[in-house]
Amino acid sequence: MNGDWLVRGRDGRLCVSLTSGEAVLCRAEHLPVGAWRPARRTGGEQRLHPVLAVGPGADGYAHLVSWRPPVPGESGPVHSTHFRPLLAPLDWVPIGHPDKKGDRTGVPAVAVDAEGRAHVFVRNAGAGLSMVAQKERGGWDPWRDLKGSGVQGPPVAVTGESGRVEAYAATDDTLLHWRQAEPAAPPARDDTARAAARPGTLRALATSAGRTTLFFTDASSGELCAWRPGGATVPLLPAAGPGRVAAVRCLLDGRDSTVLAQRAASGRVALAAYPTEEEGAGxxxxxxxxxxxxDAEVALTLDHTDRVTVAALEAATGRLLVARAQHDGPGVAPGPWQEA
Known part of the structure; x- marks a missing residue:
């Protein structure tokens, strides 16, 4: 899965999206901080590949993207919108193919702009990055080739505080960045950085007005690093484990802070916090x-009271564990873990 699969809906309930065989399932709290309802299938009985991208909008709607095999040997991206956690997501809608026709080209990423339009990014057959966006009044624009070459692993997409969409991708030795210069404009290449990111470890977060931060694990040093376009990459701390890090902003002791979570090599969930954009603080x-x-994946979000909430999902079994953080001192520690 790629993106924020743990989402706070506009009604305050938490919802998770997950893959299960040839389906995507959604689960939600019956009430905030209450019991979780059984999983329901997204989009009817359509068969899907076991891949999912999730991007929440500022309106609390979650946008889901997967690949569907319409005929043997071919696949096409499909999109669904989940308006409220207790409602069923919409049916899957085909959104064309980045190369017009063919099989899967990579794991997609999705972000939602200030007007609620989804922007879907995926590596194309030429190992560049392609994007398709929703039209303002329904339907989808044509796919655009955003160029680039040698893209490895899934890209990531993020919406800045301005409501403009940005995307990041990595080659074997370079980080690539695209951003919208103005609302509704196609994202354009903006900056690059020399770094060898471990494939599948990119995570982006809006961290201030006009800036987003990319987190990644350096392939050679094993350090979790941060990069903001226009600056240099900064080592933050050794990665706790091999997978992707989760990130969320919150107030800790009244200070804008970034909380990170990752499945540690020990198998437990590792948490860290630091003042936002102050990686030098340690x-x-x-x-x-x-x-x-x-196979467990870790996610972070803020619940209806803005408490940091961490979830761990076991991919093979669908077992979901959730804990709310108890803010105490400079760090963030979760309370009791509950199986949803």
């Missing part, structure tokens, strides 16, 4: 909760 991991299998 951060350190603390491990929490039970041991998780290697």
């Amino acid at each position: 951060a350190s991991w603390t491990e929490h909760g039970p041991g998780l299998p290697p």
Whole structure:
């Protein structure tokens, strides 16, 4: 899965999206901080490949993107919108193919602009990056080739505080960045940085007005690093484990802070916090909760009271564990873990 699969809906309920065989499932709280309802299938009985991108909008709607195999040997991206956690997501809608026709080209990423339009990014057959966006009054624009070459692993997409969409991708030795110069404009190449990111470890977060931060694990050093276009990459702390990091902003002791979570090599969830965009202030991991299998993914969000909430999802079984953070001192520690 790629993106924020743990989402706070506009009614305050938390919702998770996950893949299960040839389907995408959604689960939601019956009430905020209440019991979780059983999983429901997204988009009817359509068969999907086991891949999912999720991007929440400022309106609390979650946009889902997957690949559907219409005929043997071919696939096409499909999109659905989940308006409220207790409602069923919309049916899957085909959005064309980045190369007009063919099989899967990569794991997609999706972000939502200030007007609620989804922007879908995916590596194309030429190992560049392509994008398609929703029209203002329904339907989709044509796919655009955003250029680039040698893209490895999934791209990531993020919406800045301005409501404009940005995307990041990595080659074997370079980080690539695209951003919208103005609302509704196609994202354009903006900056690059020399770095070898471990494939599948990119995560982006809006961290201030006009700026987003890319987190990635350096392939050679194993350091979790941060990069803001226009600046240099900055080592933050050793990665707790091999997978992607989750990130969310919140107030800790009244200070704008970034909280990170990752499945540690021990199998437990590791958390770290530091003042937003002040990587030099230092951060350190603390491990929490039970041991998780290697396929577990970790996510962060803020609940209806703006408490940091961490979720761990076991991909093979669909088991979901959730804990709300208890803010105490300079760090952030979760309370009891509950199986949803």
